[in-house]
Amino acid sequence: MDLNQTEKRRKFIIDIVYFAIILCLVFLFLKYAVSWIMPFLLGFLIALMFRPLIKAVSGATRMNKKFCAFVIVLLGYTLLGFLLWLLGNALFQSLKDFCLNLPSLYTNEIGPALGTANQNILDFAKRFSPDIADQVGKTLSDMLDGIQSSLGELSAKGLSALAGASTKLPLMLISLIFTILSSLFISIDYDNVLSFIKRQIPEKRMAILTDVRDYLGKTLASYARAYLILMGITFIELSVGLLALRVNNALGIAAGIAVADALPVLGTGTILIPWTLIALLQQRYYLALGLILLYLIVTVIRHFIEPKVVGDQLGLPPIVTIICIYLGFVWFGVLGAILFPVTMNIIICLHRAGKIHIWK
Template sequence: MNLNKQRAFIIHFFFFLILTLLVYVGIKYVFPLLMPFVVGIVIAMTFRNIIDMIEKKTHIKRVFVSLFILLVFYSLLGFIISIIGVKMINFISSLFYSLPSLYKETFLPAVQTVTDNMIQKYPSTKTYIDNFMNNIDQSLFDSLSKISTKVVGMATGLASQVPTILIKLIFTIVSSFFFTIDYYKITRFIIRQFREEQQKMIIKLKDNIIGSLGNFIKAYSAIISITFAELSIGFWILGIPTPFLFGLLIAIIDIMPILGTGAILLPWSIVALIMGNSKVGIGMLVLYIVITVVRQIIEPKIVGQQIGLYPIVTLILMYVGAQLMGVLGLLILPVTATILIKLNKEGSIHLFKI
């Protein structure tokens, strides 16, 4: 009997190992390839209920309701992206144009004042300070040259990617229309390809995936909202223009594990301190520390509560997922674990005892 149990355990272990590898390969390589269609079906699933409700109450054909809803959705989305894009381009342009004057009128006089005070107190350091100033000029010149080269390279790279992006965008929009219009025809066709028991399993799996993804989105919406509130209040106190717009943009960036708020707030703090604006410099540093501490405390707890995992388990899965699959792994691994736990509780699979 023990030998049979060991064999069963080994078979289950290798089955789930192969399944995990297939999921990993699918997410890593197949998922990006089919991204326009994945986004299309997600949009179709998102608007399915509202389209069903309108169709039922107005008795208008599904195709017309779907077209109307998606046209409104894409129009609003395009309008919001356009406004944010224009504001960001204007801000970056004004920042680049003002850099030379900031250097000559603010940075250089501030450094000169510090060095003059040093020379007055310690005359023997004049040679070293002069060399230091020359090195700063050369370093800044080199840095600006590198930044300019990188910006031009990025702009050129982005321009070369425009046709690819447009093709993906067109396929995403078109696929979302087809998936929305023929949602029930497509799902019924797929379900018919399986036996009755398998159909129940697939429907259960679909419900678990949608439920877990929904809870995960709710969790990160709450985290983004808290970070947005912290940033907006902090920027408002520091007197930063358009605090709510900057708060929203940086809150979204904070979701990304590689970037985070530190990628914006820390350089901002350093530049402000160099320019002599100690209020903004220290304020940005304090704001970054507060956001980081709050984020580390609330993220595992909120995500864990929403998807039904212990905070430490959620934290481990998010870290491992990010290491294996990047930003996408933050979502995939915890959601996969949640689905497996739910299926195990329901008795569909038997991985561990509860």
């Protein structure tokens, strides 16, 4: 009896250590090694995305499949590069102009508005005590000086950051070139590349990878559906709020903010918070109060319903979803918060299908 218990405990400890080592290796691979082979992984994924179009065009035109792959991938990159160049150039110029004009913007717009607000606060303080008014005036004066110097530093740092980003362009350009070349050559020789990869994987593992591919497609579709639902809810909330505040083109603005909210890193705060500050400087206090309340309502509702909506679409319990989002964000940032629930859903699907056995 004691020997059986000892053997069970020993097996349990060995299993725990084994899975811990596997998790550590996966973590280290995702954290460090992936960046080294990222251009080739992206190249393979891009080739995979172009594959259905290449097959369709090749079948319809009876064109040589390799030549068809070359033409389609090249045209796709040309179009994408042109669009990215237009967008990047416009964004760079906007940031540059903003940084250059920030000091004059403070002098002409922000400074006078803050001065008016300063005077209003002083007038209000004088009703209670001249001593309080003097102290408040000194504090506000120090704050204004601090804001002015901070904006000057921000302008200089912004230009410095743009210059620093430009120094990283050669490395980014090299990675981009290798990504384009790898996707082009993989698309041209896709069947041979895929056949080579399959030959390196045991048949049993290949069956699991096929299941992973199928589950990944279904999971990504469910994930997209979940965020479309969240985007729709956010759009409705923003539309109602902006219409109540009598904002011009409320529906168009709500749609733009809802799209920004669905994107990684961005969110409703990237638009509503600066808008609130501008409204305060313009002394439109009703609009500023409404916008900040709208931001709080949208944010609270979003954080409350997101685990439920995503969990329902993926088939995960809300508590598992929120744990996956949190751990993914802590370990790998915004991208991890998106991909970790997807990975967990695939693992659960494989476990339920009996392909792998992790828990009871």
